[in-house]
Amino acid sequence: MNHNIMKTPNLIQHLRNHLNPLALAGAVLASAGVAQAGDLIVLDGTACTAKNELRPPANVTNGSGMTGTGPTATHAGNDPDQCWLSHLGLPQWFRVDLGATYSVENMLVWNGETGVGNIGDHGPNEGPYRGVKQADIYYSTDPTAPGNNFSDAKWTLLGTAGAREFAMRPNTTASFTYTDNITLGVEARVIGFDIKTNWGDYNHVASFAELEFFKASGGGGTTYASWASANGISANPSDDSNNDGVTNGVAYFMNKTGLATNPAINGTTQQVTWPNGGNIPSGQYGTQFVVQISSDLQTWTDVTAIQLDSNTDAVVSPPSDGSLSYTLTGASPRFVRLKVTPN
């Protein structure tokens, strides 16, 4: 019967004693902490470099032209001095060094450039037409990853080459909110943009107005070690520092810094769901975390990614946890656990 699955605190305790650093789905033990949304990575203009410039790349991460930060912020709509403008000619490249490696959850983009087409000193097909259209996004943990060579092995392409298209900013002089909210879900220090086209400026100028990057929250750190240190938790992810039955590693996955619970199994659907609190990107499934099943509590088998019901990242705007779900199938007895081995 399905009732064999991680039902009692005693079983949890038994398993916790014998199977660390593994955490187990099952009994409800205590109230859960509240997961936080991702945090803005604060940058200054020194973060940015570009192939070339009519207006400096520093304008893209120094808050120039911005009113506020985050999803509700606006960027001044009619001032090229608050944007990066490339010099003439495509392709272009743009590069942001975050200063440290973070679990980067997402990126907000205020696309360039200024004003509306065909007004003021902006000729036809300038203005918003200078904004980036098709660009591939690359990332790296290596600060020496070169902006002028995305073929370098230090870079990893996000998604599919040629498929990434940025939205054009509104064709108005009014301030505007972000144009793109792009999920990254990667460990990265450097983000690179291989810019192929703009929105139609015939002089082939490319422009970003502002970029904001958000990291996984959870005490200000990105690694397990810094998360644990910031929250007074043991450096060993196998420990259970607050004795709530949830190992530190699994608490880190769920981003629960207080008393937490392992999720219960739905008695009807046999589904179990762990919240992904944003500290570990979903793409790390099979590496930093994995669901395992067993029929005897001795031999455990990894659940493949395709067998999961869901494996999604935490979202910054609006803030919400990701979801790691799996439905138990087959003959009983059956057991399931989440194994977290953070970097």
Ligand SMILES: [Ca+2]
């Ligand atoms: Ca700006």
Ligand SMILES: [Ca+2]
């Ligand atoms: Ca705990």
